[in-house]
Amino acid sequence: GNVTHLVSLGDTLFARTGSVRISSMFRSVDTGRTWTSVSSPGAILTIVAARGRTAASLSRTILFGGFVPSMNSLLRSIDGGLRWDDVVTLPQLSDLLLYDIAVQSNDDLYLATNKGVLLSRDNGLMWQLFNQGIEGKTIFRLAINERLLYAATNDGLYFQSGAGWE
Numbered sequence: 001g002n003v004t005h006l007v008s009l010g011d012t013l014f015a016r017t018g019s020v021r022i023s024s025m026f027r028s029v030d031t032g033r034t035w036t037s038v039s040s041p042g043a044i045l046t047i048v049a050a051r052g053r054t055a056a057s058l059s060r061t062i063l064f065g066g067f068v069p070s071m072n073s074l075l076r077s078i079d080g081g082l083r084w085d086d087v088v089t090l091p092q093l094s095d096l097l098l099y100d101i102a103v104q105s106n107d108d109l110y111l112a113t114n115k116g117v118l119l120s121r122d123n124g125l126m127w128q129l130f131n132q133g134i135e136g137k138t139i140f141r142l143a144i145n146e147r148l149l150y151a152a153t154n155d156g157l158y159f160q161s162g163a164g165w166e
Contacts, residue, residue, distance in 0.1 A: 014038070039084070074098060074111070076124050087124050102142035102149070110149060112139035117151060133165030134158055 005016040013028040015035070025038040074087040093115045100112035111118040116131035117139050131137075134153060141152040149160040158165045 074101070074124070091118065091127055091129065099139065100141045102144050104144055104147075104149065110142050112142045112151065114138045117142070130160075131165070 003015050003017050005014075007014045011029060011031050013032050015026045015028075017024050017026065026035040027038045028035045075084040076087050077084045093113075095114070097114040098111055099114070102110045102112075104110070107123065109120040109124055110130070111120075111127070116129055116134055116137060118127045119130035120127045134151065137151075137153040137155050137158075139151045139153050143150040143152075151158045151160075151165065160166075
């Protein structure tokens with residue numbers, strides 16, 4: 001089928017297939033020779049991998065979100081993709097819509113939302129708004145180039161300079 005996303009975790013690969021509303025996740029533990037279906041609720045739009053920075057989470061973690069407005073959830077696996085749990089620590093913002101997720105080389109995680117950018121520095125356990133300079137903007141996509149974070153918004157392109165969004 002149509003493979004839209006691929007993430008590598010050592011010899012384990014995760015592939016998302018399908019369309020925005022109907023998709024499936026597959027896992028290969030033998031560098032892609034064989035694949036098995038992974039149970040995940042909802043349509044999956046983006047997949048990222050990040051390494052935990054605490055002693056309790058030093059193993060590789062895969063994060064992915066069901067970024068369809070009716071789904072609006074972020075899931076995390078801490079066991080190599082065998083089990084997926086809801087991330088329930090997202091801020092309680094009314095009508096929060098998730099559009100994209102990005103991970104920086106230092107493992108900071110960013111969510112693009114209709115309420116701006118959310119940042120997690122602890123592998124997705126806690127989230128905070130990261131909006132100085134882009135307040136009130138909808139963030140549709142995020143991109144990372146070396147140390148710079150870029151945001152595609154409803155009002156143009158912005159980048160994070162360390163002192164705020166410009």
